[in-house]
Amino acid sequence: MKNKLKIQRAIKDITQAQLAEAIGVSRQSINTIEKGKFVPSTVLALKFARYFEVSVEEIFSLEDDD
Amino acid sequence: MKNKLKIQRAIKDITQAQLAEAIGVSRQSINTIEKGKFVPSTVLALKFARYFEVSVEEIFSLEDDD
DNA sequence: ACCAAAAGTAAAATAAACATTACACAATGA
């Protein structure tokens, strides 16, 4: 699965730490999710989508190996 | 977080076992996700959405305690 | 009532998410 968190952050011009606080997770979680090191839960995906005011699908998308 | 998996299943008229096979998880996972016993990963959420041809938000939604 | 299919549940095990702490590195500005 790939994600556009970095792009969405750039649009809102916020840091990983700011996003972490807004969502309620650690900065390292943001960093590792952003880098694709693990797949976040659906609750987190919905929170990202709500925060960035886009759909979940605009942030996260399936890849062939999913 | 609440979900409408049972409703979506009813619309497509499929069993938990059929959904499990279509998505690629165990039937018990479908059952426990449907009953809200745990929160699935974003990959699963995207697969549910793709299978039911709806958005993730039409299946899963945040609640106050999330 | 009987039978079969579907749904619910539970225990135990494994895999994965997420937190915490800590450190390294690059860029920027005083």
Next chain:
DNA sequence: TCATTGTGTAATGTTTATTTTACTTTTGGT
């Protein structure tokens, strides 16, 4: 040059997702 800010990464630990097996209960049809 030094300090700061943002980012990447690693180790370890706790919690939670997910599987497997298996059993019980419900539901629908005959």
